Amino acid sequence: MDNGAGDKIADKKAPKSQPSSEPCIANAAMPDTENPGQPTKPPTSTTNTTSANSRSLLAARLKASKNVELYVFEEDMNEAQESLPLADVASLELDVDTQESISKQQITFKSEQGRLLLLLPQASEKSFTPTEWEELCQQLTIRLSSGDRFFQPNTTVHLIARDRLLDSRQLQKIDELLQTAQLRMKRIYTQRRQTAVAATTSGYSVEQQVKLEHLSDTDDKGKALETPLYLQMTLRSGVEIRHQGSIIVLGDVNPGGSLIAAGDIFVWGRLRGLAHAGAEGNEDCRIMALHMQPTQLRIADHVARAPEKPPAMYQPEVAYVNKGGIRIAIASEFAQIHLNGP
């Protein structure tokens, strides 16, 4: 579908209804036009847009003159025409700060000996910005509502706050959200005295830690995957789920929604958004969907788009990586070839 250089701009191509090639200005509601049927003259006025009061000048002119119908901008920008030699795009550089990548981390739930641990994401800023806090609450709400079938009522939750600063209002908000899934926040693990004080005054028990050594802190970057994340929800546009293990979705992933997993991805529904399996670099990871219609698939460093023409019928499919990149196979056949091998 290449369409480009050949076409010239249809400057003179008049719309079908236009009787003459004479340029004219349409304004039927104009009361001052003497000869409504006749084409009027093209506008002759110019303006200096860079002057501060150009707007009011123009307004005055518009009001004063009966003949000025439309005020067409005429550029004084001819010096902008011959431009500097352009740099190569690849040479463009930017100084960056890596804070953004840290803030991509999400909250995680872990079960440990019958309790749930809620781990807050790490960040370079210790206290939450309003935006960050709002995003965190949204994430928590989504996680809680998409997994509430699996939460046993009255399970106690331990909040692993790491070195983040939380005030009592924020602690209560987390507690409130947890209660919507009938979970109860009981204990808070924190490295910050301030957070500990806020927690105690709000009536939670507190474990103040100098440095987290246990309780599955991810400081020592182990490569072991987390237990799979199981979600029952429709992932709508703008929702992104990241997980350090496999993700299973019971529901649809809409265009604009994305799943990013260190492990495999299973969508028991329609995958129309983006799925990235093996996001930490594992090419052996796979993406399966009952209805594979993704905007984009990624496995490790490979990227693939769905074929332009959708298939006549959807059936469960698997995306995997071979020498040629990402491939898609019908799930049942894939199982025969790749899973039951010697």
Next chain:
Amino acid sequence: MAMNRIIVVTSGKGGVGKTTCTANLGMALAKSGKRVVVIDADFGLRNLDLLLGLENRIVYTALDVLAGECRLDQALVKDKRQPNLALLPAAQNRSKESITPEQMKKLVRALTKAYNFVLIDSPAGIEMGFRNAIAAAREAIIVTTPEISAVRDADRVIGLLEANDIKAMRLIINRLKPAMVEAEQMMSVKDVQDILAVPLLGVIPDDEQVVVSTNNGEPLILGKELTQAGTAVSNIARRLQGEKVPLMDLSVPKDSFLKKLRQLFN
């Protein structure tokens, strides 16, 4: 004065055609041989990629660039149909507050080195997203429809742009329905200009083809046969480059109505 043009496309009100104008204008400018980058500044509600049919090619977004996760050129999505055009996508999963005006300036400053035109598609509203969109701009295109509410919001935005020292402003009136104007059921071009008093860059008629092209991710400008709206946009692109192109005649041809009547009775 720097040579290259940095233009924000903004309106105040949502749904008046900012994204449509950015996509089509970007394509038209690229087609005329200029190197163009369009930036989606609508973080969290990005659309520009859809209109350009580039959604499935996005790998990195502006935020990834700012976080140092990729180089700027890796985030730019090149348009296969028109190699002069590139898109810098917004992040869809983040809010408008996830980027600052300073960061926006940084991105745009880098891009101006490699592109003749930087077009910035602004989100609706006058909050953070708007502030980000205008932060780096030197010129503005105000898009409005001939409706009181849209014009009111445009007026507010013009004031804010002036306050932010963006003086080079031009107006696009979008979705004009000549028949309704003639029946005095819609504001005319002059009515709108009377209020806004910003030099007119062009008028785009209401055109069903716009919706079709939106849904297909095929900008109007790529069509073989330009529709009225397509011609209007391509004229706007030429005016933007200093050419004097007269406004199109959008009046309802008098005889066509009679013809229709006659057809009815035949």
